[in-house]
Amino acid sequence: MPAEPDIASVAQAIGEPARAAMLLQLMDGDAHTARKLAAVAGIAPSTASSHLRRLRESGLVQVAEAGRQRLHRLAGPEVAQLVETLAALAPPRLPERLQPDPPAGPLLRARACYGHLAGQLGIDIAMALREDGVIGDLAPGETGVLHSFDHPLLVALGISELPDAGPAVRGCLDWSHRTVHLAGALGTALLTALLGAGWVRRRPGGRVLRITETGRRRLGELGLV
Template structure:
């Protein structure tokens, strides 16, 4: 049988091979909250030596999946952009869940399912509920990609969201992102990131002790309930109680 040439629009195999290595996958996952990490911290999180982590980071840099910035003697790595995060989230949706073997792992999984960052926007149960509340309130219209209504722009501006800057961003404005734990969409894009930033700046959410975890404050629970007519958008235990 004569082999046939297969036309390709992009060399996806080279990118897939970079992600396929367990150490590189662990490094990329550690960077999924959008913040930069030093090489030594990435080595610890991936469970490898600094030299091994350095070799893998070099390959990820060459492949365009991460960027690096130097501060003094340290080099800090982050994902190249939201597109890389989107690919990793899609892979997470079709990948098997790791077995939970300890109480600590069980608690970590529960916290990630409740509220976490998906690169730079709110995900998990809290993110799904927030998007549903925005749609139900008439603040967003659409399905796979959303647009703000007049009342929505007013409400989000009062929350502290810079809507104009989000519109001017080169990113998609307000796409839906299928949540890999909830199997329902949360809000992504420039608007999703701007809302999450406003929630953090208002101290309605705080970064948790574990990477990617976001935890609501008592102030945030009350603020969101007031904004959405008493709807419960967060878990019942705020961060101020969870850390006692």
């Protein structure tokens, strides 16, 4: 008989605060050095190596050589989904009245979530596409189909096709608002197109996305901000 999954070992790997901070940083979908992840976690680079080794051994993080650098990223979308779901269940680390507005406020408005758009902007776009019949209703982790590219937002961003790999649409539970934003190939295409059009910009050193003046105007014209 197959053995039961060892959930406890994965939970223990995630449950250490420094490792949890590293995983949250890797939710931006990029690859990072141990030094960068150490800074995010507030620990020494020498200490970060042992934490990253534990995350690799647990199947949560993978590493690749890039010249002299070793770059770490999440092991796959299933890990990102796990981290986002845990974040939605977790209480804030500080009472709400003590949470700093920067960067908490911008993080809630728009951020990268493993290659797709999260935060209030991601939720608003998912809601608009549902209401206009482009996608169906989605529950967290549920996959769906894209019914049409004929939508003002998709047309404005030049999105007219998606890669065949993976689901076109997937619901991702947004920890900051306890509702669903859009993942899957369409979610990735939207974030890529928003960045390419200059409607949003990445803020250095984190997952926060800044809506530019151009983006605010164009999204406003579409009723999305």
